[in-house]
Amino acid sequence: MLRQRFTITGQVQGVGFRPFVYRIALDNHVTGSVNNSSDGVIIEVQGSPEQVACFSDDLTEKLPPLAHVVTFESAELDPVEDETAFIILKSTGGKGHSVLISADVATCADCLADMNDPNNRRYRYPFTNCTNCGPRYTITRSIPYDRPQTSMAEFPLCDKCREEYENPLDRRFHAQPNACPICGPTVWLTDENNATIAQNDDALNRLASDLAAGKLAAVKGLGGFHLVCDATSDTAVATLRARKHRPDKPLAVMVPDMETARRLAEIGLKEEEWLTGLHRPIVLAAKHSPFPLAELVAPDTNFIGLMLPYTPLHHVLLNHFKEAGNNTVPALVMTSGNMSSEPICLDNTEAFERLGGIADIFLFHDRDILIRTDDSVLRVNKTTEDPIFMRRARGFVPAPVFIPHTGPTVLGTGPELKATLTLTKGDQAFTSQHIGNMSNLETMYFYREILTHLQDILQVRPELIVRDLHPDYMTSTLAEELGREMDIPVATLQHHYAHIHAVLAENRHTDPVIGLALDGTGYGEDGTIWGGECLLVDPKGLEHQRLAHFSRIRLPGGEAAVKEPWRIAQAALWELGITEPTRYVWPWLTNFERESHFLPQLLHKGINAPATSSCGRLFDGVAALCGLAETISYEGQAAIRLEKVQDMSETGAYPCPLRSDDPVSLNTLSLVAGVLEDLEHSVPVPVIARRFHNGLIAGLTYMAYSFSMVLDIHHIALSGGVMQNLTLATELPLALKAAGLLPLLHKQLPPNDGCISLGQAVWGQRKLQIGS
DSSP: OEEEEEEEEEEOSSSSHHHHHHHHHHHTTOEEEEEEETTEEEEEEEEOHHHHHHHHHHHHHSOOTTOEEEEEEEEEEOOOTTOOOEEEOOOOOOSSOOBOOOOOBOOOHHHHHHHHOTTSTTTTOTTOOBTTBBOOGGGBOSSSOOGGGBGGGGSOOOHHHHHHHHOTTSTTTTOTTOOOTTTSOOEEEEOTTOOEEEEHHHHHHHHHHHHHTTOOEEEEOSSSEEEEEETTOHHHHHHHHHHHTOSSSOOOEEOSSHHHHHHHEEOOHHHHHHHHSSSOOEEEEEEOSSOOSOGGGSTTOSEEEEEOOOSHHHHHHHHHHHHHOOOSSOOEEEEESSSTTSOOOOSHHHHHHHHTTTOSEEEEESSOOSSOOOBOEEEEOTTTOOEEEEEOOBTTTTOOEEOSSOOSOEEEOOOSSSBOOEEEETTEEEEOOOOBOOOSHHHHHHHHHHHHHHHHHHTOOOSEEEEESOTTOHHHHHHHHHHHHHTOOEEEEOHHHHHHHHHHHHTTOOSOEEEEEEEEEEEOTTSSEEEEEEEEEETTTTEEEEEEEEOOEEOTTTHHHHHOHHHHHHHHHHHTTOOSOOSSOOTTHHHHHHHHHHHHHHHHHTTTOOEEOOHHHHHHHHHHHTTSOSSOSSTTHHHHHHHHTOOTTOOOOOOOOEEOOSSEEEOTHHHHHHHHHHHHTTOOHHHHHHHHHHHHHHHHHHHHHHHHHHHTOOEEEEESGGGGSHHHHHHHHHHHHHTTOEEEOOSSSOSSGGGHHHHHHHHHHHHHHHTO
16 A cells, blocks of 8 residues: 655645545545645545555646646655555645735626526525635735635525535535525615615616616725716716716726627637636627717727726526616626725725715625735737736736745735735735825725735734835835834835836746836936836846936926926927927817916926926827827826827837936937928827837837847846837737747736735845855
8 A cells, every 4th residue: 555645735725625635535445534734635545556546646637717826846755554445635724824815706607507597596596606606805814714714604505505515526515705695695776875776687777777777886896996877877977977077088898798798899819718718807899880878988098908808797697687788788897996096895885885975776785805906907908819907806816926936925015006016925916905005095005905915814924024115105105114013124126117127027937037117107216207118127137227218308397297298288388499389289278278288488498397207108198299188187197099090000100219328218309390380280199199109119119129239138028017019019929029039928916006015026036045
């Protein structure tokens, strides 16, 4: 007889791993045991050498769909006499652990079949799940992942559910959120006075009817609340925008099935995989024309953010809405349940208080959400077929990024906008879900809540905190506070170097690179605002150098210029020596003539007019010059409009040469000059928009190639929020490849500031390793 012990770490708890092990043990006629522990899943098997070998093969080749093995260790043990069975032992805890917590998983086909069967006891039950699907991260308090450590602890199992839960051959064996209408959570619908008007399936049916009639609802979901309305109703969408104070930013839409999704947008194979897979993010897809939903759903862009139902509650609601029969296209706006810039609402009381001025009705349930988590958002890079994340949260967090080195735990505190935080543990970096803009106390409390939770479930304590160089960021202040509270050192890393370290960590790249960091704002080492940067970054030696940057443009009025891009356009013209309109009448003079008259004085005297090399501000200025956006209501709006109007048949490009300044600069003002010349000759704006994109891509490629030849470095790392622009994301890597260069792109985190905390954390871990 042979006895072996297997210790397996990774995503192996809460994913049906123990019943899987039990079944293959029975299939191979071995005895022994399996249990969850803080070290991972521990398996002991005993049998003939052939039986144990077959068991070991099955263990690695027939994994459950949600399982992900990180380490697999085996050791030979002394056989145990008189052992006659294979058993599942109780979970054991301990200090520290090597377990990956599963992200929340979309409802599986088997559970959907249960819910759609009128003879099944879970017919239309909105909390149906099994070991292959359902909530995980959002209901988990601590490890090991067992029911007492989740928000399902409050719901004792009925006899039938307990029988499933305790049967190793049942797919609901140790499914911690297992429940049914007898013993599980319930839903109810309330009016604006918080009076209950319907319960259980009647509540979802009534909600669907009210939505079809034009009402607005706050719906409690998996990681928080959604604000919901009929996506085909111009009136309902306009009302939602007015009440939420979100005039233009695109709204996500949930549809019941792929058939409906295809009626709204062009869905390729990769988009369909994401829409129907385990993660169920919001996927940006090109709108069909004519577009059958309310135009106000996404007025600035040719893309629509689509998602399919990912919880049983959503499936039941969409089915009822589809059956309501009032809509040619069954589609619901599902946007985050918050006021702009605040965190998503978590519990019933909070939602009723904060969303009472928006929603007419409220769908509540009594399963507590322990961790608030927004929907993830991505688009597909048509060239590489990789995802481009706009926001990484539900469905992906807390899956780690596996980094190229191991080391002590470091906390990266992230940026001010699109904030995340990252904790490293060994060779894994755990980046939090999207937290938001650190502009209010509510978001700060949310940030601390996530930090405490991640430290608890990972059972780590950082040895170093890394923050942004900007002294006034709320995350910088928080980093210093945490350093004092924990009595650990705090280091700073410039924003754009953090961008490049993040993309290098994702690609596990450890050699020096040339980095192109393209975004809106980042506090530079020289005290100016950076954002169009060509950088040398050595992730091993931690050497950094600013090789080149975009032409500087002043921001007259400071923050006001960010919200009023016409100011940037006029400032760019001022840099070119143009102070008055000639053949082309500046489009902003209609609404801002008085302010425009005084702008040259501000620029000449340098009063509240900081200089920036920002790529994002360049896009803003060009869009304003073209008359596409004098003012904006959300970040990136002007650039989105500029990208939208491009005439893709145009092949021309404005010049964008390198200038041998110190440091070298990319003369992006020549792009502005080209735009103005074409506007003065009445060239159509779509042609101008395309020539601008083409010229910028050519200039970036030439700059990267030039430094590549000088430094003998051929990998070009691309990061920054501008890399969410689909034109740059697809065409710049192709141009770099055509020049013989090797682009490195983000694939697991957003290229926007959501990746900053990862770059900080991996830089800090390396800093501790080399003792710098």
